Amino acid sequence: MKAGERIQELADRITELRDAYYQGAPLVADAEYDVIEDELRGLIEANPELAPDPNPLEQVGAPAVLHAPIRHSRPMLSLEKANRPEQVAAFFGRFPGQPVVVMPKLDGLSLALVYENGRLARAVTRGDGTTGDDVTPLVRALTDGVPERVDAPGRVEVRGEAVMLRSTFAAYNTAHPDKPLINPRNAAAGTLRAKDPATVAERRLRFFAFDLDTDPDSGESDLDRGLRTLGFSVADMRHCADADAAQEVIGSIEQQRNELDYDLDGAVLRLADRAAYAAAGTRSNSPRGALAFKFAAEEKTTVLSDVVWDVGKTGKIAPVAWLEPVFVGGTTVTRATLANQEVIRARGIKIGDTVLVRRAGDVIPFVAGVLDAAKRTGAEREIVPPTECPSCAQPLTEQGNSRELFCTNVACPAQTVRRLIHWASRAAADIEAVGPVWIERLAEAGILVNPSDFYSLTKEKLLEFDRIGEVSAVRMIDSIAVSRQVGLRRAVIGLAIPMASEGTATRLCRAGFGSLEEVADAGVDALVAVEDIGPKVASSLIEHLTRLRPELERLRERGVSLDVREEDLPPVVVSDAPLAGKTVVITGAISDPRSGEKVARPTFQRLCEKAGAAIASSVSASTDLLITGADVGASKLTKAEKLGVEVVDQGEIWRQLIAAGVA
Numbered sequence: 329m330k331a332g333e334r335i336q337e338l339a340d341r342i343t344e345l346r347d348a349y350y351q352g353a354p355l356v357a358d359a360e361y362d363v364i365e366d367e368l369r370g371l372i373e374a375n376p377e378l379a380p381d382p383n384p385l386e387q388v389g390a391p392a393v394l395h396a397p398i399r400h401s402r403p404m405l406s407l408e409k410a411n412r413p414e415q416v417a418a419f420f421g422r423f424p425g426q427p428v429v430v431m432p433k434l435d436g437l438s439l440a441l442v443y444e445n446g447r448l449a450r451a452v453t454r455g456d457g458t459t460g461d462d463v464t465p466l467v468r469a470l471t472d473g474v475p476e477r478v479d480a481p482g483r484v485e486v487r488g489e490a491v492m493l494r495s496t497f498a499a500y501n502t503a504h505p506d507k508p509l510i511n512p513r514n515a516a517a518g519t520l521r522a523k524d525p526a527t528v529a530e531r532r533l534r535f536f537a538f539d540l541d542t543d544p545d546s547g548e549s550d551l552d553r554g555l556r557t558l559g560f561s562v563a564d565m566r567h568c569a570d571a572d573a574a575q576e577v578i579g580s581i582e583q584q585r586n587e588l589d590y591d592l593d594g595a596v597l598r599l600a601d602r603a604a605y606a607a608a609g610t611r612s613n614s615p616r617g618a619l620a621f622k623f624a625a626e627e628k629t630t631v632l633s634d635v636v637w638d639v640g641k642t643g644k645i646a647p648v649a650w651l652e653p654v655f656v657g658g659t660t661v662t663r664a665t666l667a668n669q670e671v672i673r674a675r676g677i678k679i680g681d682t683v684l685v686r687r688a689g690d691v692i693p694f695v696a697g698v699l700d701a702a703k704r705t706g707a708e709r710e711i712v713p714p715t716e717c718p719s720c721a722q723p724l725t726e727q728g729n730s731r732e733l734f735c736t737n738v739a740c741p742a743q744t745v746r747r748l749i750h751w752a753s754r755a756a757a758d759i760e761a762v763g764p765v766w767i768e769r770l771a772e773a774g775i776l777v778n779p780s781d782f783y784s785l786t787k788e789k790l791l792e793f794d795r796i797g798e799v800s801a802v803r804m805i806d807s808i809a810v811s812r813q814v815g816l817r818r819a820v821i822g823l824a825i826p827m828a829s830e831g832t833a834t835r836l837c838r839a840g841f842g843s844l845e846e847v848a849d850a851g852v853d854a855l856v857a858v859e860d861i862g863p864k865v866a867s868s869l870i871e872h873l874t875r876l877r878p879e880l881e882r883l884r885e886r887g888v889s890l891d892v893r894e895e896d897l898p899p900v901v902v903s904d905a906p907l908a909g910k911t912v913v914i915t916g917a918i919s920d921p922r923s924g925e926k927v928a929r930p931t932f933q934r935l936c937e938k939a940g941a942a943i944a945s946s947v948s949a950s951t952d953l954l955i956t957g958a959d960v961g962a963s964k965l966t967k968a969e970k971l972g973v974e975v976v977d978q979g980e981i982w983r984q985l986i987a988a989g990v991a
């Protein structure tokens with residue numbers, strides 16, 4: 329094909345994809361759309377004379393269907409993209425000596441908030457960049473972080489991103505299996521397209537500011553400070569003196585991506601000084617004073633080749649998608665969850681479909697839906713839920729409004745294997761040397777049925793199997809022996825009692841229960857008296873521990889400890905506790921200065937607790953100390969600095985712990 333034809337083809341496709349995307353019904357994943365833009369950009373660079381007219385690469389958004397059009401005071405643009413360090417260096421090269429901030433590129437939709445004489449006058453979407461939609465009532469009703477008043481005279485315009493938090497997105501999809509949202513970005517955009525705020529009341533959004541327009545003679549010259557002074561939550565901006573520093577911050581934002589409660593698709597570099605940013609001017613569709621560094625995609629499309637119904641440790645039968653391998657969220661994904669039959673029905677998914685796979689954060693990958701149903705050939709097959717257990721062939725029961733399927737046969741072989749694997753897992757007995765494949769083999773041979781059976785295994789028994797040598801057999805037996813010290817907390821986890829979470833196990837220990845038998849004998853009232861344990865969790869504990877009574881006896885007979893372990897008890901605070909009353913956050917790698925050995929985070933936390941500290945997981949205004957180990961990420965430090973939290977090196981804390989006799 330000639331370049332000119334290809335250029336036109338790509339331009340048409342981009343227009344089509346943008347229209348669909350900005351109407352809330354994308355046809356492809358963003359990463360795939362970006363590939364098409366990149367190809368077009370490359371072709372136009374090589375053949376400038378063949379540039380299409382109009383050139384979609386010089387336009388912003390799509391000519392939206394506007395209900396209440398408002399013209400922007402200055403255009404709301406797209407951003408120039410980069411994905412290589414040289415491009416970051418080139419950006420710094422263009423603005424020698426100018427301070428630059430690096431911040432996350434939030435994946436939501438941009439809004440312009442206009443304040444007149446201190447009052448919110450309008451909230452407007454980007455639209456086609458020149459004209460957007462007035463969405464003030466929806467923003468007022470649904471978006472957190474948009475103050476009604478700011479302390480500034482005249483006209484002030486604040487721009488930023490409205491996002492749906494991942495937690496809001498997940499909670500909404502759990503509560504509404506019949507009408508799931510595709511992803512947080514699409515959900516945010518859809519929310520602000522609603523006709524009536526009441527219909528989308530559970531879809532709350534959050535606004536993070538990243539741009540400020542005020543009377544040039546007044547206010548702060550630094551963007552971050554200017555926005556904070558007005559009372560906004562600001563995209564997390566970090567000042568960087570040079571390209572190396574910026575590249576480091578970009579790396580740390582990408583690394584941190586999984587821990588954040590919002591989607592981000594890159595990092596934005598921008599001149600920190602407002603006047604310098606304005607003076608840099610714009611290109612046809614992007615400001616010159618900013619650059620977007622793109623991260624690896626968390627969503628891709630691929631073909632759903634089959635669906636397998638998997639029996640879990642509690643008997644839940646969950647649909648698992650088998651996918652053509654796809655690189656997403658930093659790994660190659662071949663399996664993803666489809667949640668339950670309601671979700672499959674609501675998303676209209678069939679075998680053979682091209683589906684959107686999302687792998688964001690630490691959540692297991694899931695199939696978010698079919699994007700382009702027009703691509704169907706007719707060869708797709710319905711996904712039919714089973715009527716009997718794929719493992720034991722017993723009839724299934726349906727539970728809850730998402731109609732989850734359960735096999736209630738306690739002797740179900742698949743459940744047995746899952747429960748054994750769970751018992752051996754890290755969070756429970758941690759039988760490191762006996763992996764899932766071995767557990768399955770031993771279960772098939774009838775040697776393993778209950779967790780207690782691990783503890784009557786012998787080296788001789790293992791050596792009867794094919795493909796196992798003396799060394800591994802000994803390793804397996806040793807590993808099982810060590811796991812006899814499992815203790816109350818991890819045993820509760822390992823027994824996979826429905827509704828009892830890891831938190832439940834921790835709280836039982838801290839509430840003073842001395843053993844698993846004590847919990848089993850406690851009665852509902854005593855269990856409900858424990859913090860955060862409700863009547864349902866309490867009765868599930870009693871029901872299952874009563875059923876498991878003979879198993880508990882067998883475990884005891886075989887030398888397994890079901891008593892509370894010292895480390896799971898509330899810490900006994902030493903007298904003259906050096907950290908008494910302090911809320912501390914620990915970050916970085918910790919090691920004992922006396923031996924140089926690495927110390928696990930929970931162990932160090934425990935020492936700090938004994939020294940009187942309360943442990944928090946993230947830095948906030950109520951944090952007293954940030955204790956830093958080796959290799960500390962920039963983000964926590966910046967945050968501590970901003971909030972005025974004292975930062976202390978681990979060396980100083982170790983000195984205090986040792987002096988107080990804690991360590």
Ligand SMILES: NC(=O)c1ccc[n+]([C@@H]2O[C@H](COP(=O)([O-])OP(=O)(O)OC[C@H]3O[C@@H](n4cnc5c(N)ncnc54)[C@H](O)[C@@H]3O)[C@@H](O)[C@H]2O)c1
Pocket residue numbers: 345346349354355356357358359361362388389405406407408431432433434435436437438439454488489538563593596620
């Ligand atoms: N799937 C599809 O079919 C399809 C179609 C069109 C576009 N898209 C996607 O939409 C995006 C298109 O680019 P675009 O021009 O709309 O946006 P962009 O990627 O060029 O980025 C500009 C936008 O980034 C946002 N942003 C977030 N954090 C920011 C920050 N800290 N500072 C400045 N801006 C920030 C703003 O909303 C701004 O409008 C791409 O990610 C593309 O993949 C997808």
Ligand SMILES: [Zn+2]
Pocket residue numbers: 639717718719720721722735736737740741742743
């Ligand atoms: Zn079964």
